Structure formats: structure tokens, C-alpha cells
Amino acid sequence: ATFGSLSTRLTETLAKLRTKGKLSAADVDGTVREIRRALLDADVALDVVKSFTAAVRERALGAEVSEALNPAQQVVKIVNDELIAILGGDSRRLELAKTPPTVIMLAGLQGAGKTTLAGKLAKHLRAQGHQPLLVASDLQRPNAVTQLQVVGSQAGVQVFAPEPGNGIGDPVKVARDGVAEAKRRQYDIVIVDTAGRLGVDAEMMKQAANIRKAVQPDEVLFVIDAMIGQDAVATAKAFQEGVDFTGVVLTKLDGDARGGAALSIRGLTGKPILFASTGEALDDFEPFHPDRMASRILDLGDILTLIEQAQKAFDEEEAHRLAEAIATDGFTLEDFLKQMQQLRKAGNFKQMLGMLPGAKGMREAIDSFDEKELVRTEAIIQSMTPQERKQSKILNGSRRLRIAKGAGVTVTDVNQLIARFDQAAKMMKTVAKGGMPNMPGMGPM
Numbered sequence: 001a002t003f004g005s006l007s008t009r010l011t012e013t014l015a016k017l018r019t020k021g022k023l024s025a026a027d028v029d030g031t032v033r034e035i036r037r038a039l040l041d042a043d044v045a046l047d048v049v050k051s052f053t054a055a056v057r058e059r060a061l062g063a064e065v066s067e068a069l070n071p072a073q074q075v076v077k078i079v080n081d082e083l084i085a086i087l088g089g090d091s092r093r094l095e096l097a098k099t100p101p102t103v104i105m106l107a108g109l110q111g112a113g114k115t116t117l118a119g120k121l122a123k124h125l126r127a128q129g130h131q132p133l134l135v136a137s138d139l140q141r142p143n144a145v146t147q148l149q150v151v152g153s154q155a156g157v158q159v160f161a162p163e164p165g166n167g168i169g170d171p172v173k174v175a176r177d178g179v180a181e182a183k184r185r186q187y188d189i190v191i192v193d194t195a196g197r198l199g200v201d202a203e204m205m206k207q208a209a210n211i212r213k214a215v216q217p218d219e220v221l222f223v224i225d226a227m228i229g230q231d232a233v234a235t236a237k238a239f240q241e242g243v244d245f246t247g248v249v250l251t252k253l254d255g256d257a258r259g260g261a262a263l264s265i266r267g268l269t270g271k272p273i274l275f276a277s278t279g280e281a282l283d284d285f286e287p288f289h290p291d292r293m294a295s296r297i298l299d300l301g302d303i304l305t306l307i308e309q310a311q312k313a314f315d316e317e318e319a320h321r322l323a324e325a326i327a328t329d330g331f332t333l334e335d336f337l338k339q340m341q342q343l344r345k346a347g348n349f350k351q352m353l354g355m356l357p358g359a360k361g362m363r364e365a366i367d368s369f370d371e372k373e374l375v376r377t378e379a380i381i382q383s384m385t386p387q388e389r390k391q392s393k394i395l396n397g398s399r400r401l402r403i404a405k406g407a408g409v410t411v412t413d414v415n416q417l418i419a420r421f422d423q424a425a426k427m428m429k430t431v432a433k434g435g436m437p438n439m440p441g442m443g444p445m
């Protein structure tokens with residue numbers, strides 16, 4: 001997972017402090033040294049590492065730690081604060097034009113994930129009620145236009161592309177025509193996909209700069225693969241000089257990358273990270289929040305993103321109905337089934353589990369989590385009669401046996417499911433009453 005080893009090393013380093021009451025200067029120095037090594041091994045740019053560790057050291061030696069009730073926890077807080085700072089502090093949203101259409105241009109190396117991102121962004125914006133148009137200005141890579149058409153149709157948005165068979169078109173003209181088309185047809189957002197090369201080269205930069213000049217975008221998003229390690233420095237600088245950009249999108253944050261690019265990019269360019277891409281599917285995408293990312297790195301959990309992802313999966317009406325059902329004590333197996341189905345719709349279940357606090361400690365359990373389990377659970381509930389789904393109390397031995405047979409599972413499986421359901425129902429009741437369910441590992445901070 002993202003920041004896997006960095007995260008492990010930071011949490012282990014900080015955990016070591018926990019056994020100490022007061023922290024000596026030597027303790028602080030030792031901790032800072034380990035943090036420094038962990039960051040360097042994660043390919044974080046040297047300048048960023050230096051300023052980060054200097055800030056942590058200064059604060060950790062100061063009064064806020066020596067006077068803290070729990071010095072070790074105060075150091076965790078400091079590291080968390082400073083991580084948030086290097087990730088950009090506050091989150092920043094897309095800047096929309098006062099007079100539509102808002103023009104968003106994507107730039108970056110080939111393979112960075114621009115075309116995929118165009119689809120993700122379009123889908124995200126459409127879900128917010130916008131009408132985006134995708135413009136295929138990547139005429140360099142064979143298939144780039146077709147690929148954009150594919151993601152466009154997956155995202156349910158239109159794609160403006162050059163007519164096929166006209167030889168190699170002019171990407172600047174396509175971009176300009178695309179924006180004109182958007183104005184004419186009243187799209188309120190235009191996303192211009194541009195060409196990249198495998199490495200930085202002058203001609204590509206010139207083309208991107210020309211497209212920028214031609215369409216005067218409101219946002220130029222530099223798309224960078226989080227896995228490229230130390231190359232991130234040179235690539236980001238080249239794009240900043242060549243085209244310049246207003247914001248950054250990190251892609252492939254799901255990979256087993258060391259994640260250095262993610263932690264360096266803000267410090268190197270001074271530009272905010274707007275979005276993160278975490279997989280190949282269109283839904284593997286989220287607005288970037290420095291504070292949430294920091295707590296994920298320190299394994300403090302990312303409950304907010306988790307909740308948002310869950311909300312994305314639940315359709316509003318259904319959620320409303322569910323909430324009402326629970327409030328009136330009527331949470332049934334039928335509701336449970338619907339929840340299950342919506343969870344599966346949410347897509348990457350493992351990824352969501354990974355956002356729970358303390359998830360790193362449950363890595364094995366999460367890795368062994370089998371999505372087939374959800375399918376089996378669905379099968380069991382589907383083998384119940386409507387009456388049984390409404391009133392789980394009537395599920396006696398012979399009914400359970402019949403259900404097990406129908407679903408092709410053992411009676412133990414059925415029993416376990418019903419036990420889990422009873423537990424969930426209890427938790428639902430707590431939530432409905434305004435309480436917080438007990439989450440593993442979420443001690444007071």
C-alpha cells in the first residue's frame with residue numbers, strides 16, 4: 001500500500017517513545033535521525049527531508065513536549081502537523097471560472113495516468129452536477145484518442161476528438177476547437193488531455209505550452225506518478241519551467257511505491273496537490289486532503305475519507321430509508337443485504353478497510369479479507385424468505401438448515417452471519433441514537 005514501509009517505520013519509531021516518561025535530548029535526536037532515514041529511503045527529496053526534520057527537532061526539544069502530559073504523544077502530534085505542512089496544509093479545491101466553461105488542462109509524462117484521470121475527473125464533476133466535455137489533444141500516443149473515448153463513455157460524458165483519417169492532427173487546434181465546441185454546446189467544464197513523452201523533451205513541452213496559450217486554462221494540472229521516486233524532482237521542475245501549472249494530481253498512490261514524490265512535490269513546486277488517484281478504476285479517485293493523508297501515513301486512520309467513500313456508494317434515497325428503518329428499530333436482514341450490495345458497489349473494499357485507524361496493525365487480516373465473503377453473505381440472505389429477512393428471530397434450526405442448503409454453505413456459515421447481523425443491528429441502534437460505535441484501535445488521542 002502507499003507509503004507502506006515509510007508508514008511502518010514512522011509508526012515504529014514513534015511507538016518506541018511510548019515507553020518513556022520524559023524525553024531526553026538524546027531521545028529526540030535518535031527519533032529525528034530515524035525519521036530522516038525513513039524519509040530518505042522513501043525517496044523524499046533531500047531539501048524537503050532537511051526542512052522537515054529540522055522543524056520536528058526544534059519543536060520536539062521545546063516546551064510543548066517537555067511540558068506535555070504525554071511527551072510521546074506530543075511528538076506524534078508534531079510529526080503529524082509537519083507532515084500536513086509538507087503536504088500543503090489546507091486542501092484546495094478546483095478553481096471554477098466565473099464565466100463557464102472552466103477549462104482544465106492536464107499535463108504530464110506519458111504513462112502518468114492523464115487519460116485515466118480525465119475520466120475520473122469527469123465522473124467526479126458530473127456527480128457534482130457539472131456537464132464536462134473531454135477533449136482529446138493527445139495525438140501523439142497511438143490509441144490515446146480511443147482510450148479517452150472509452151473512459152468518456154464509462155464516465156458518461158462526451159468526448160471531443162479530431163475526425164479520424166485526417167492524418168496526424170494538430171493538437172493545439174483540437175484543443176481550441178474543443179473549447180469552442182464547449183462554449184457553443186454549453187458544457188460548463190472542459191478537460192483537455194494532452195500528450196506526454198516517456199521522458200521530458202523540449203518538443204513536448206513546447207506543444208503543451210502552445211496548448212496552454214491557445215486555450216487559456218483556468219487550471220493546469222500536472223499529473224505525476226507517485227511511484228517515480230527521485231525522478232519526481234527533475235520532472236516537476238521541467239514541467240514547471242516548460243508549461244507551469246496551477247495544481248498537482250498524484251496518481252498510483254495505490255502502488256507499493258515509496259511515496260517520496262507525494263511528500264516532495266509541494267515543497268519543490270509550491271503548488272497544491274488537488275487530487276489523488278488510487279487505482280485503475282474510475283472511482284479510485286479522491287480530492288486530496290493533507291491532514292487525512294498525514295493521518296493515514298501515521299496510521300491514525302482516515303475516517304473522513306472512509307465515510308465519504310461509503311456515502312458515494314449509498315444512494316441518497318436508500319440511505320434515507322435505511323436511516324429511518326434503523327431509527328424505528330427496524331433494521332432487517334433485507335437492509336443488511338442492501339448494505340452489503342452497496343458496499344460491493346463501493347468497489348475497493350480492502351482499500352476502504354485500510355483507512356481504519358490501526359489498519360496497519362491489522363494488515364494481515366485485511367489482506368486475507370476475501371471479497372467472496374460478501375458474495376456468500378448475499379447468497380445466504382437471498383436464500384431466506386421475505387418473512388425471515390424481516391424477522392430474524394424466527395430463524396430456527398430447520399430454517400437455518402434449509403437456508404444453508406439453498407445457499408450452498410454450512411449451517412455454521414448461516415449462524416455466523418446471523419450473529420454478525422445481530423451485532424451490526426446493535427451498532428446501528430447506537431449510531432442512530434447519536435452515539436459512536438466502538439472502533440478498534442481508536443483510543444483517545
Ligand code: GDP
Nearest residue numbers: 110111112113114115116251252277278279280
Ligand atoms: P497517460 O499516458 O498519462 O494518459 O496515462 P494513462 O491514463 O494511459 O495511464 C497509464 C497506465 O496507468 C494505465 O494502464 C492506467 O490504467 C494506469 N493507471 C492510471 N492511474 C492509475 C492509478 O492511480 N493506479 C494504478 N494502479 N494505475 C493507474
